[in-house]
Amino acid sequence: MNRLDLTDVVLKRLHITLLIVAVWAVMLPMGLVAWRYPLGGNGLLSILAGYAFILWYWPAGWLAILPSVLLAVDLTPWTGWLLCDEADMVLAITVAIGYSRLAWTPPIHRLTPVAAPLLLLFSAAFLVSLTRGLWPLPVPDFNALTDYTNSYNGLRIAKGTLWALLLLPLLRRTLAENHAQRYLLSGLLIALIGVSAVVFWERLTFTGLLDFSSDYRATGPFSAMHTGGAALDGSLALLTPFAILWLLQARQLNYAILAVIIVGLSVYAIMAIFSRGLYLGFGLSVAIISVSALPGRRDSRKPLWQSLLLLSLLCLTAGLLFQVFATGGYRTLAAILALLISALFVGSLSRALLPGGSYLAIGFVACLASQWLLWQWLAKGAYWAFGLAAMIWIAGILIFGSKHRPVGVILGMVGFAGMVVGTGLVAWHWGGKPALISTLPAMGLALGLVILNFRLRVWRWERSTVLGAGLAVMILGISIPVTGNYYMEQRFSQAEHDWETRLQHWRAVLFMMNADWATDLWGMGIGKFPATYFWRNPADEFPGNFQYETENNNTFLRISGARYPRGYGEPLRIGQRVAPRLYALYTLSLDARAPEKPAIVNIALCQKWLLYPFGCSGRSLKIENRDWQYFEITLNTLGFAGDVWGSRRTAQLILSNSTGGALLDVDNIQLNDPISGAELLANGNFSHGGDRWFFTSDRHHLPWHAKNLWLNILFDQGWIGVVLFGLLTLLGLGRAFLEFEHRDNSLALALLASLSGFLTVGLFNSLLDVPRLTLMYYLLLFTTLLEPFPLV
Known part of the structure; x- marks a missing residue:
């Protein structure tokens, strides 16, 4: 070297x-x-x-x-x-x-x-x-x-x-x-x-x-x-x-089952937050993965028309399932989804595997007779009739993979026919004639899939078919009940109004920026948006704020009341997570003052995760004195909901200032259990500033x-x-x-x-x-x- x-x-x-x-x-x-x-x-x-x-x-x-x-x-x-x-x-x-x-x-x-x-x-x-x-x-x-x-x-x-x-x-x-x-x-x-x-x-x-x-x-x-x-x-x-791709590429059954659970959880989470933008983003992600997996994409032996046909059938299925859910509810939707899965299996059978007509006829008669007896004798016979047919179909699937394949074929086809009848019974039982009429096109689609694949061989019963169909059924089965409900319909109907609101806000964002070359090149600066909105927003609103102030070596919380041109609006809330007992009384005490003009402090004990309160017990106190004044009130948890499957809602003590433009100072907050004397709050005197206290703007989000x-x-x-x-x-x-x-x-x-x-x-x-x-x-x-x- x-x-x-x-x-x-x-x-x-x-x-x-x-x-x-x-x-x-x-x-x-x-x-x-x-x-x-x-x-x-x-x-x-x-x-x-x-x-x-x-x-x-x-x-x-x-x-x-x-x-x-x-x-x-x-x-x-x-x-x-x-x-x-x-x-x-x-x-x-x-x-x-x-x-x-x-x-x-x-x-x-x-x-x-x-x-x-x-x-x-x-x-x-x-x-x-x-x-x-x-x-x-x-x-x-x-x-x-x-x-x-x-x-x-x-x-x-x-x-x-x-x-x-x-x-x-x-x-x-x-x-x-x-x-x-x-x-x-x-x-x-x-x-x-x-x-x-x-x-x-x-x-x-x-x-x-x-x-x-x-x-x-x-x-x-x-x-x-x-x-x-x-x-x-x-x-x-x-x-x-990443979960969807892992599911589609799972080689082992245990991994496939785990992937199904993960994808199911995530799809439920996606649908349950009612976000139209997320629906669009998730749809794009699924489309990218789906296009990559099209049968004709890499294998020239599989023509592209088959891929387009499958996509068209998927869109048609989604439309028919929305119609089914609107009149037949969850049960009919579940029955149709199971029927469509069974149709994929029956339709993928080779003609060489089809049994003689006598065996099928005996099986059909036995299955339909059993379903008729269940329908007549039991109060919920429709569900039992469908369940019987589904069990026969599952048995056929299991036996199909063994050396007794012909028996599996017979049971699979008999189960499929019984599921067609059972689906109609479930629809009739749940929603009567309107539900049955709405379900008939989807039932016809299932039969059509079988006939189509007998002739064109668009798919085969293999791992990719099962996983792809399972993924589609999972997404449709979760998304349709969510997007088909009243609240989501209302959300979509407000899309035009929400879009106008968003455009107005975007114009306001541009309006608030400095008109100079440095801002054009480098921006207002990282993190400046909330402060800029507070002082420059064209609506001339003040969404509220809070500070931890120190006076004579004593730290306290100062809440500035929100101010809106229309005179009222969403207040800023300061809260702390607490763990009260259910159905109990608590004593809350605090010192408060209004340094400039009278203000109203709202105090509530609520079940709340982050934004939405439930079962609140609260009081409003008018603070008029400019000097510190002691207050004591009683709060309770009588309106709190009980545990759900062993899971209890989190709770918060929440403070807010509902007087627009007024300052409110609070200090020495205590929340005591009068029976045990236990103190539920931490840092109630704010000696450690904002430790354990957390603010929320529950419904007014544009200022942030x-x-x-x-x-x-x-x-x-x-x-x-x-x-x-x-x-x-x-x-x-x-x-x-x-x-x-x-x-x-x-x-x-x-x-x-x-x-x-x-x-x-x-x-x-x-x-x-x-x-x-x-x-x-x-x-x-x-x-x-x-x-x-x-x-x-």
Whole structure:
């Protein structure tokens, strides 16, 4: 080694050493943050230490763990911290341990020659916009952790992008390890399970799983939706395509069953939040995956007309099923879906396998006679008759795979015929003549499918047929009851009005921007939207705010009442999660004052997850004194709902100021159980600022979001940010498309569907103002920019 080479090695090692030192310089203060964390202490430190231990011995483990932490674990409603949370602590450990373990390992993956300079320019422009957003940076105080109108809000929003850039070197190295891509896929699937499970629990606990008539829209595990937005929508759009692709490619039965459960949960979550933008994004993702799986796409032996015919039949089926559900309800819909599945099996039988007519005739007569007896003798004989036929069909399927295949064929065909009759009985039993008439076309479609495939052989009874049909039935079976209910019909009927409202808001966003070249180029600055809206919105409304003020070494909460031109509107609410007993009385006491003019404080004890209160017990107190005054009231949980399958609704104590433009100060809040004397509130004297307190804007969301991803980038980062983000996104989508087209890379297809669905949701929502979601989007986008392209 000559002197020049030795110098290069020394400089490289010095550079890496300084980088590791810098990372740990950020990491060590994070330990102090963990100790100060409202839910911290030894327990949190132990969890973080355990995660660090795992990463040290399994450097690629962050690919499997981090997605769940980002998207399925959110403790902000319990802590009240907005600027820094548990995810930041996990990310700091990931970066610190990852850089220490992998900095000396040369990366196998590298950015493409086009992506590298683009990303460098994007990063530089982003830092310029961040500087504009942070300036002027005030001295840190309690409000830095909680206030969206504070300059520190820029750091809160920017951290998603900054963490993604810090993780990029780790992504380039860890994706090259054995099975690393599978770790990433596993992490995304676990995150999807977590997100969907929270939505499932939320619906089960607060509304019921099948009650789609109310305007309750689930928020899942995302505290970022406390001011509305579409964090849940964006996460489901990002994650669900990976589950669908895993289902379609499942080779083993246990994996297929697990994939069916995951997809079912996610489809239910998608449908149950009533988001039209998400429906569009999910539909696009499914279309991308479906087109890729068309029979004639790669196999010239299967003509394209078969693919088009299948798509046409699917559209026809969806239309007929909507008609069935409208008059026949859930039971008839379920019967028709089962009948269509059975038609796929019967229609795929070869003519050579068809048995003699005498055997079929005997089977038909026996089945129909049994169904007639069940129909006549039992109160719910229609269901028993259908169930009998379905069991015969299932028995045929099972026997078909054995050496007694002819018997399986007979039972399958007899069961199918019985299911046709049983479906008609179910429709008649549930909805009478109108339901039967509406169901007849769908029953005819099932028979038509059998005849069609006997003649044209469009499909065969194989794994891809079963999984594809199962996926279609699952999506239709969940989506039709949701989209066919009254509330969703009302949502779609209001689409034109909502579109006009959205256009008006977008014009207002552009109006509020400075009219100068610097703003055109670099934007107003990262995180400036809420503060700008507060002071410049053309509607001249003030949506309310709050601050933690200190006076004579005493910290208290100051709530500014919302002010609207029409004189009334949605107040800003400050709440804390509590755990009261059911059907009990509680004593609430507080000190309050009105420093400028009389104000009314509303106090309520409610069952509430994030946005929608239930069973509230509350009082309104008029505060007229400018000096501190003591108040005491009684609240109860008599209106609280009981447990549902062992699951109890979460509860909150909620404060709001309903006097427009008035200031209200509150302090020393206590919520006591008069029997046990237990105190339910933490930090009721606000000595730790906003710890454990969390604000929500339950129904007025426009002041907090630009409501369009591209417009949000324009506002924050200007045209330079829009162009660079657009180029990076187009490059990533293009590489994913070409990778799948040329190499049949399933990960590329999933990434293409995922990013496309996310961007579609972003047409109607900001999305990138949610740091966790921003980080996840960029990690997936960066994956598409690597070469060689990762494989699963």
